[in-house]
Amino acid sequence: MSMTRLARLLVQEWRLFAANRSNLVLLTVLAALLGFSVANGVGRVNATQAAQQEAVAAATARWADARSQFVEITEGRREKQQFDDATRADLVLMSQRNALVLKPTPLALLSVGPAREGHDIVAVGVQARGAAGAASRENPAIRLDGPLDAAFVITWLLPLMLIVLSYDVLSRDREQQVAHMLASQGVGLGVIVLARLAVRFVAVFALTAGIVTVGVALVMQGELSRAIADLALWLSALAVFIAFWLALAAGVNARTKNSAAAGLTLMGFWIVISLLLPVVASQLLSGASAAPQRLDSVLGRRALDAELTELAAEVTERYYAENPARRPQTPAINEYEQYFVESYYPRQVALDAQFEPLARLVAARKVEQAERLRTAALFSPSMAMKMLTDDVAGYAPERWHRFDTAAAEFQAKWRAFYDIKFASRTPLTLDDYDDAPRVAYRDEHPHARAVRNTLPAIGLLLAILLAALAAHARLRRAGP
Amino acid sequence: MLTAHRLHKRYGEQVALQALDLDIAPGQIYALLGPNGAGKTTTIQCFLGFLQPDGGQVRVDGIDPSTDPASARTRLAYIPEQVNLYGQFTGDENLHYFAELGGHRYSRREREALLADAGLQAAAFDQRVSAYSKGMRQKVGIAIALAKQARALLLDEPTSGLDPSASHEFSRLLQGMADRGVAILMATHDLFRAREVATRVGIMRGGVIRRELAPSELDARDLEAIYLEVMAA
Numbered sequence: 001m002s003m004t005r006l007a008r009l010l011v012q013e014w015r016l017f018a019a020n021r022s023n024l025v026l027l028t029v030l031a032a033l034l035g036f037s038v039a040n041g042v043g044r045v046n047a048t049q050a051a052q053q054e055a056v057a058a059a060t061a062r063w064a065d066a067r068s069q070f071v072e073i074t075e076g077r078r079e080k081q082q083f084d085d086a087t088r089a090d091l092v093l094m095s096q097r098n099a100l101v102l103k104p105t106p107l108a109l110l111s112v113g114p115a116r117e118g119h120d121i122v123a124v125g126v127q128a129r130g131a132a133g134a135a136s137r138e139n140p141a142i143r144l145d146g147p148l149d150a151a152f153v154i155t156w157l158l159p160l161m162l163i164v165l166s167y168d169v170l171s172r173d174r175e176q177q178v179a180h181m182l183a184s185q186g187v188g189l190g191v192i193v194l195a196r197l198a199v200r201f202v203a204v205f206a207l208t209a210g211i212v213t214v215g216v217a218l219v220m221q222g223e224l225s226r227a228i229a230d231l232a233l234w235l236s237a238l239a240v241f242i243a244f245w246l247a248l249a250a251g252v253n254a255r256t257k258n259s260a261a262a263g264l265t266l267m268g269f270w271i272v273i274s275l276l277l278p279v280v281a282s283q284l285l286s287g288a289s290a291a292p293q294r295l296d297s298v299l300g301r302r303a304l305d306a307e308l309t310e311l312a313a314e315v316t317e318r319y320y321a322e323n324p325a326r327r328p329q330t331p332a333i334n335e336y337e338q339y340f341v342e343s344y345y346p347r348q349v350a351l352d353a354q355f356e357p358l359a360r361l362v363a364a365r366k367v368e369q370a371e372r373l374r375t376a377a378l379f380s381p382s383m384a385m386k387m388l389t390d391d392v393a394g395y396a397p398e399r400w401h402r403f404d405t406a407a408a409e410f411q412a413k414w415r416a417f418y419d420i421k422f423a424s425r426t427p428l429t430l431d432d433y434d435d436a437p438r439v440a441y442r443d444e445h446p447h448a449r450a451v452r453n454t455l456p457a458i459g460l461l462l463a464i465l466l467a468a469l470a471a472h473a474r475l476r477r478a479g480p
Numbered sequence: 481m482l483t484a485h486r487l488h489k490r491y492g493e494q495v496a497l498q499a500l501d502l503d504i505a506p507g508q509i510y511a512l513l514g515p516n517g518a519g520k521t522t523t524i525q526c527f528l529g530f531l532q533p534d535g536g537q538v539r540v541d542g543i544d545p546s547t548d549p550a551s552a553r554t555r556l557a558y559i560p561e562q563v564n565l566y567g568q569f570t571g572d573e574n575l576h577y578f579a580e581l582g583g584h585r586y587s588r589r590e591r592e593a594l595l596a597d598a599g600l601q602a603a604a605f606d607q608r609v610s611a612y613s614k615g616m617r618q619k620v621g622i623a624i625a626l627a628k629q630a631r632a633l634l635l636d637e638p639t640s641g642l643d644p645s646a647s648h649e650f651s652r653l654l655q656g657m658a659d660r661g662v663a664i665l666m667a668t669h670d671l672f673r674a675r676e677v678a679t680r681v682g683i684m685r686g687g688v689i690r691r692e693l694a695p696s697e698l699d700a701r702d703l704e705a706i707y708l709e710v711m712a713a
Binding site: 005008009011012015016019020021176177178180181182183184185186187188192479480 | 530551557563566569576577578585621628
C-alpha cells in the first residue's frame with residue numbers, strides 16, 4: 001500500500017473515530033483526569049519548591065545574621081547577652097540547622113502520591129538530623145488528593161480507557177456485519193485495524209503527552225530543556241505502554257467475533273497485568289525483603305532517644321572518654337550551657353550513631369525491593385510503567401538513599417569542623433563563620449534513572465513485541 | 481473474468497460446493513438461483529477469498545483469491561444481502577469512506593451523482609445511516625459498488641429490500657455495468673429479476689449447478705417451472 005493511500009486511510013479512520021461521540025466523551029474524561037492529576041502535581045511540586053527555597057533562605061539568613069552579630073560584638077558595637085552571643089559556639093551552633101534539599105526532578109509532578117512529605121528538606125547541624133518540611137504539607141486534607149496523581153491515572157486508568165476505545169475495533173464490524181463490506185474493498189483487515197489503532201494511539205498519546213508536557217513546562221518555568229532527558233525517556237515508555245494495550249486489543253479483536261467477549265477478554269488481561277501481578281509481586285517481595293515500616297523507624301528512634309536520655313550521664317562519659325580533646329576546660333556559664341554541651345549534644349551524637357544501622361537496613365531493603373520489583377516488571381507492563389514513572393519522578397529508593405547519605409556526610413563534615421569548639425566551649429572566630437562547610441548537594445544525573453530502568457524498559461519492549469507479533473499473526477489470518 | 485473449476489467446499493460433514501464449474505466473461509451477468517443452503521453465498525465468498533476452497537480452483541481475472549486476496553478484491557465489488565454501514569456516518573460519508581478504502585477519491589458532486597444513480601433520494605445524502613431503511617442502505621451499498629469501478633461485481637441478494645421501482649432502476653444499472661464490460665455474478669431468489677437482467681442463469685441445489693440456461697429465451701413463468709422442476713428432482 002502506497003504512503004498516500006495509507007495517509008488517506010488514516011484520515012478516513014480519524015473521521016470514523018471522531019464521528020463516534022462516545023470516543024470524544026472518553027477523550028474528554030481522560031483529559032479531565034489527566035488535567036486534574038497534573039494540576040495537582042504542579043501544585044505539589046511548586047509548594048515543595050517554595051518550602052525548600054524558604055528553608056534554604058531561612059538557614060542562610062540565620063547564619064548571616066549570626067555572623068553580623070559576631071562582627072558587631074567583636075567591634076564593640078553590640079553587647080553580649082546571656083542567650084544572644086554570636087561568639088559562643090553552643091548558642092550559635094545549637095540553633096544553626098542547614099537546610100539540605102532534594103529538589104524535585106523535572107517530572108516530579110507525575111508521582112506526587114508516594115512523595116515523602118517533608119523528607120526532601122533535611123535540617124543538618126550539630127544536632128541529630130531531622131526532616132524539616134513545612135508541617136502544613138502533612139495536613140490530611142492536602143494529602144488526600146495525592147493518590148490521584150498522573151502516575152495512577154496513566155498506569156491504571158489509561159489502559160481502561162484504551163480498552164474502552166479499542167475493544168470493538170473490529171469485532172463491532174463483524175457483529176454489525178459491516179466487516180464483509182470492509183474486507184471486500186481490497187485493503188486487508190489487518191491494515192484497517194492498524195489504521196484504527198494508529199488513530200487511537202495518536203489521540204491518546206498526543207493528549208497525555210501534551211498535558212504532561214504543559215505541566216512540566218509550568219513547573220520548570222522556562223527551563224524545559226533541563227527536563228528533556230527525563231521527558232524523552234518517559235514519553236518513549238508511554239508510547240510503548242499505549243502501543244502494548246492497543247496491540248493486545250488488536251490480537252483479541254482478530255480472534256473474537258463478539259465485541260462483548262472482546263471487551264471481557266481485555267478486562268481480564270487488565271486485571272491480571274495491572275492488579276494481580278503487582279499484588280502478587282508486592283506480597284512476595286514484602287516477605288522476601290521486608291523493610292521496617294516508617295512508623296517502626298520513628299518509634300524505634302524515639303525509644304532509642306528515651307533510652308539514651310535515661311543513660312545521659314553514661315553517654316556523656318563515654319563521649320568524653322572517646323573524645324578527650326573535647327572535654328570542656330572551663331566550667332559552664334549556666335545550667336543551659338552545661339545541659340546542651342555536656343548532656344544533650346553527646347546524646348545527639350550517640351543517637352545518630354546508634355540509629356545509623358537501622359537507617360542503613362531500611363535503605364538497603366528499600367533499594368533491594370525496588371530492584372526486585374524492576375525485575376518483576378518484566379512480566380507486567382503496568383508495573384514497568386509505574387516503576388519507571390515513579391523513578392523519573394524522583395521517588396526511587398536509590399535516589400533517596402543517595403540524598404540521605406549525602407546529608408549524613410555533610411553532617412559529619414559540619415560536626416568535624418565545629419564540634420571540638422562546641423564541645424570544648426572554645427569561642428568562635430570570624431573564620432569559623434566564613435570557612436563553614438557549604439551545603440552543595442548535586443542530584444543524580446538523569447542518565448542514572450535511565451540505567452536503573454533498563455529492566456522495566458526491556459519489559460515494556462518485550463511486552464509490545466510479543467503483543468504485536470501475536471496480533472500480526474492473528475490479523476494476517478483474520479477474516480470478516 | 482470470474483472462473484471456478486471443480487470447486488469443492490465443505491463445512492464439517494456438510495457439502496456446500498461440489499465440483500462447481502463457472503465461467504463468467506466480461507459483460508456477462510450470471511444469476512445463481514437456488515434455495516437457502518444451495519451454495520450460492522459460499523460460491524461468492526470463495527471468489528472474495530473469505531472462504532478457502534477445499535478443492536478445485538477459483539480465479540478472479542486470473543488471480544487466486546485464496547493466495548492473493550488483496551489483488552483479487554481490488555478487481556471486485558461486492559454487495560451483500562444485508563448492507564450494513566457505519567451508523568454514525570451519513571450516506572455520503574459512508575460512500576466517501578468505502579470509496580477511499582477501495583482506492584478511489586471522488587468530489588462531493590461525484591459522490592452525489594453516484595448516490596443518485598443508485599436511487600437514493602437527495603434528501604437522504606446527509607442523513608445518518610442509523611436512520612436509514614434497509615432499502616436505503618442497499619442503495620448506498622450499490623453506490624459503493626459503482627464507485628469502486630471494479631471489473632467484476634458479486635451480488636448476494638442485491639434487490640432484497642428494494643421497492644419495485646428501485647429494483648427496476650437497479651436492473652438498469654446492472655445492464656449499464658455489463659455493457660461497460662463488467663462481469664457480474666448475482667445470487668438471487670428473484671426469478672423475475674434474474675430473467676430480466678441475466679445473460680445466463682444457473683439453478684443450484686446441494687452445491688451443484690443442476691441446470692444452466694439463457695433466460696432470454698424463456699419467460700418468467702417458464703423459468704419458475706424449470707426451477708421447481710430442478711428442486712423437485
